[in-house]
Amino acid sequence: xYYLLRLVVLNADHIHNFFVPFLLQxxxxxxxxxxxxxxxxxxxxxxxKKRLDGQTAFVTGGNTGLGYETSxxxxxxxxxxxxxxxxxxxxxxxxxxxxxxxxxxxxxxQIAMKTINLGNFAKIRQCANELREExxxxxxxxxxxxxxxxxx
Ligand SMILES: NC(=O)c1ccc[n+]([C@@H]2O[C@H](COP(=O)([O-])OP(=O)(O)OC[C@H]3O[C@@H](n4cnc5c(N)ncnc54)[C@H](OP(=O)(O)O)[C@@H]3O)[C@@H](O)[C@H]2O)c1
Numbered sequence: 001x002y003y004l005l006r007l008v009v010l011n012a013d014h015i016h017n018f019f020v021p022f023l024l025q026x027x028x029x030x031x032x033x034x035x036x037x038x039x040x041x042x043x044x045x046x047x048x049k050k051r052l053d054g055q056t057a058f059v060t061g062g063n064t065g066l067g068y069e070t071s072x073x074x075x076x077x078x079x080x081x082x083x084x085x086x087x088x089x090x091x092x093x094x095x096x097x098x099x100x101x102x103x104x105x106x107x108x109x110q111i112a113m114k115t116i117n118l119g120n121f122a123k124i125r126q127c128a129n130e131l132r133e134e135x136x137x138x139x140x141x142x143x144x145x146x147x148x149x150x151x152x
Pocket of ligand 1: 060062063065066147
């Protein structure tokens, strides 16, 4: 507003004297504030290009939300990922979706799924024993599944 008012009352010479510092200020703003905003907006997000070829990861709750994105990222970086999911249909759909999203990426790893019910200790032990027999190694265990409730 201040600059607009000045623009109205000033003649051509003054306009030149006004615009040069104005543009300098805009340039200075873009050069200093935008990188800070960009950096701030990336805070809390993990980015890694580290390859995980030959490694095996288990991700509980891998069919949706944070578990899904984690599974996809690990697979993209070359890991064999086993998503441990509550419901087989949803697990198969998630495997299919990740395969579609990473289609054409020759460096991606494998993605598989297995059912687990984390609300039942006997089922957890059974799943763990089966995994011990089916898989040859475990490098990364992502215990993501759970529910988050908010109270007023
Ligand atoms: N998103 C956030 O802002 C936030 C903040 C703080 C903490 N967290 C925590 O981060 C984790 C993931 O969050 P999210 O937002 O991605 O949650 P989400 O989308 O609700 O996913 C939770 C996952 O856990 C699975 N799960 C729940 N109970 C299970 C059980 N008994 N057995 C096997 N799997 C079960 C769900 O399976 P189904 O799909 O079959 O239900 C789903 O795959 C949760 O532990 C949450 O508490 C999230």
